[in-house]
Amino acid sequence: VSDMSLYAIYYYYKAIMTRPQDSRLWVALGTCYEKMGKGPESTKCYEKAERLRDREGVVLHRLARLYAKIGLTEKASKCFTESLARKDAEGDTGKDTAEAILFLKQYYQDKGMMEEAANYARRLYDFGGADLEKATQHIRETES
Structure with a gap:
């Protein structure tokens, strides 16, 4: 299963190279990292998505949850x-x-x-x- 996440991460990075201002791609990448237990990477992706004005409106809550989890x-x-x-x-x-x-x-x-x-x-x-x-x-x- 984690191999599939690695593939997803690879392809999300490829997609981000073509559309770096698309917050949805950053949210998707952050979600992959979060599912793999990679909090710092996930946090960076979510922060980037929020700076790009997250279209879906989900990133703030996910970011808050991660911050709470790590004690911030x-x-x-x-x-x-x-x-x-x-x-x-x-x-x-x-x-x-x-x-x-x-x-x-x-x-x-x-x-x-x-x-x-x-x-x-x-x-x-x-x-x-x-x-x-x-x-x-x-x-x-x-x-x-």
Whole structure:
């Protein structure tokens, strides 16, 4: 399977040589690297795609997730905040939106900014289901 990823990477590089300003190719290359567990390479590709104004609107969230994974919480919070603003403008209430809200709630709670953390915890109520129970728990955490 990883051999197929290597082929994909090779051909994405070939495609990038012909269209270096196409953010979709950089996202695709970053996705290949991410699937192979190559975080730094993936991050560079996603950053390039974002600089080229990602057409699909997916790269900010992926970049935020990678930053969070490697402990760059400041960069992750910036990307999650921007991604969440875009998702709010689109009316998106999917799993990525909930993930961004949970991250930002925890980020502000860790910083001691309980009012901001509580605001994000309250937003979890919009998701219902299992997230409703999490929202109640998170609001209790921020209020104590």
